[in-house]
Amino acid sequence: MSKVSLSKDKIKILLLEGVHQSAVETLKRNGYSNIEYLKTSLPENELIERIKHVHFVGIRSRTHLTETVLNAAEKLVAVGCFCIGTNQVDLDAAKRRGIAVFNAPFSNTRSVAELVLGEILLLLRGIPKRNAMAHRGQWFKSAIGSFEARGKTLGIIGYGHIGTQLGIMAENIGMKVEFYDIEDKLTLGNAQQVQNLTQLLQRADVISLHVPETPQTKNLIGMAEIEVMKQGAILINASRGTVVDIDALAEALQHEKLAGAAIDVFPVEPKSNDEEFVSPLREFDNVILTPHVGGSTQEAQENIGIEVAGKLTKYSDNGSTVTAVNFPEVSLPELSNRSRLLHVHENRPGVLTQINQAFAQHGINIAAQYLQTDDCIGYVVIDVDSDHSEVALKELSAVEGTIRARILH
Ligand SMILES: NC(=O)C1=CN([C@@H]2O[C@H](COP(=O)(O)OP(=O)(O)OC[C@H]3O[C@@H](n4cnc5c(N)ncnc54)[C@H](O)[C@@H]3O)[C@@H](O)[C@H]2O)C=CC1
Numbered sequence: 001m002s003k004v005s006l007s008k009d010k011i012k013i014l015l016l017e018g019v020h021q022s023a024v025e026t027l028k029r030n031g032y033s034n035i036e037y038l039k040t041s042l043p044e045n046e047l048i049e050r051i052k053h054v055h056f057v058g059i060r061s062r063t064h065l066t067e068t069v070l071n072a073a074e075k076l077v078a079v080g081c082f083c084i085g086t087n088q089v090d091l092d093a094a095k096r097r098g099i100a101v102f103n104a105p106f107s108n109t110r111s112v113a114e115l116v117l118g119e120i121l122l123l124l125r126g127i128p129k130r131n132a133m134a135h136r137g138q139w140f141k142s143a144i145g146s147f148e149a150r151g152k153t154l155g156i157i158g159y160g161h162i163g164t165q166l167g168i169m170a171e172n173i174g175m176k177v178e179f180y181d182i183e184d185k186l187t188l189g190n191a192q193q194v195q196n197l198t199q200l201l202q203r204a205d206v207i208s209l210h211v212p213e214t215p216q217t218k219n220l221i222g223m224a225e226i227e228v229m230k231q232g233a234i235l236i237n238a239s240r241g242t243v244v245d246i247d248a249l250a251e252a253l254q255h256e257k258l259a260g261a262a263i264d265v266f267p268v269e270p271k272s273n274d275e276e277f278v279s280p281l282r283e284f285d286n287v288i289l290t291p292h293v294g295g296s297t298q299e300a301q302e303n304i305g306i307e308v309a310g311k312l313t314k315y316s317d318n319g320s321t322v323t324a325v326n327f328p329e330v331s332l333p334e335l336s337n338r339s340r341l342l343h344v345h346e347n348r349p350g351v352l353t354q355i356n357q358a359f360a361q362h363g364i365n366i367a368a369q370y371l372q373t374d375d376c377i378g379y380v381v382i383d384v385d386s387d388h389s390e391v392a393l394k395e396l397s398a399v400e401g402t403i404r405a406r407i408l409h
């Protein structure tokens with residue numbers, strides 16, 4: 001096991017939002033025991049206080065790492081998002097501070113797709129309404145508004161990891177699958193890509209959203225889009241709360257333009273399980289409301305814990321940034337019998353020349369060097385003989401444009 005410049009017991013890790021214990025076990029197995037574990041997210045002022053002292057932080061979708069929070073995070077080396085979405089982190093601000101951000105891009109995708117498939121079946125049969133009525137003592141045995149999924153058209157918006165899996169499962173129960181995506185996509189099964197959103201909305205019996213939160217997806221579905229949907233269509237959103245205009249949806253349900261909906265994510269979500277959930281959708285029996293649990297299964301959470309904690313330990317132990325979402329990706333071999341210097345710098349001309357000249361002046365032999373850049377930063381990793389490591393770190397830290405320098409032995 002490699003050592004880091006700071007001994008591992010001094011490396012502080014803050015895990016928020018009840019990430020799975022598999023994360024704690026993975027960190028401990030790799031020698032990291034200085035872990036603070038909280039079941040909830042923190043209000044911004046408390047987060048600012050706690051983040052000052054930590055080297056790694058683990059969050060889920062509720063914790064917002066804004067520029068203000070990152071300004072306080074003087075020691076922070078990396079962020080682990082124990083989920084898919086990274087919109088809750090100011091990725092650019094993190095990058096400019098040399099803080100790498102990792103996530104788990106696949107581990108909960110099956111869970112979301114399975115939930116949505118179940119919701120499609122329940123909504124097509126009008127079950128949410130019948131269920132709510134039965135709970136109130138009313139008996140609504142009728143085939144009115146009840147349909148098989150077989151032969152119906154599912155329109156998927158965002159044909160990525162979740163959208164594709166949902167498409168395959170829906171075809172397996174006889175649905176016709178069409179999708180809209182801003183990229184040209186390899187279609188799986190018999191799915192068909194349509195060229196514009198309006199066309200998809202006009203043709204689908206069920207629309208399901210699987211896009212990330214971006215400026216372009218904000219209110220992607222509003223009044224105008226609902227207007228062109230089929231009378232009696234169903235809308236499902238398990239992506240991000242900003243993607244659907246909830247007031248427009250509530251109005252469409254009021255006027256019975258839509259037969260039902262399933263919504264897992266909301267523009268404003270309670271910060272903890274103790275806070276009241278407020279939404280204009282609460283009054284509708286034909287809407288399945290779930291508290292952002294699309295990816296919340298034991299299987300997904302356990303795998304995410306292992307995956308993201310693994311990425312954090314690898315970055316800490318060896319410097320690898322493979323799959324980082326905001327950082328140039330460098331894949332590195334194991335470090336053996338040498339010291340490794342990790343240098344994050346502003347991407348400007350001459351940085352590498354400065355480094356190489358400084359090393360040459362001090363007779364420091366470079367055993368291996370790896371560099372990746374993007375339009376904003378450069379990440380260079382240099383393996384040197386351990387005898388020279390301290391002077392090399394000093395020289396590196398003095399290079400103009402340095403954001404961060406770290407050493408591993
Ligand atoms: N409810 C929950 O608990 C969960 C929600 N999610 C959300 O689901 C989203 C999707 O997840 P994945 O399928 O894994 O992501 P992905 O990145 O694999 O796929 C997203 C797809 O959306 C497309 N896209 C982007 N902007 C678009 C636009 N304006 N119009 C149409 N298509 C667009 C992309 O090209 C891509 O194909 C995540 O970003 C996350 O926000 C993810 C996991 C759990």
Ligand SMILES: O=C(O)C(=O)COP(=O)(O)O
Nearest residue numbers: 060061062083084085295
């Ligand atoms: O993975 C995602 O993007 C999700 O939305 C799941 O978020 P969560 O970990 O359940 O807070």
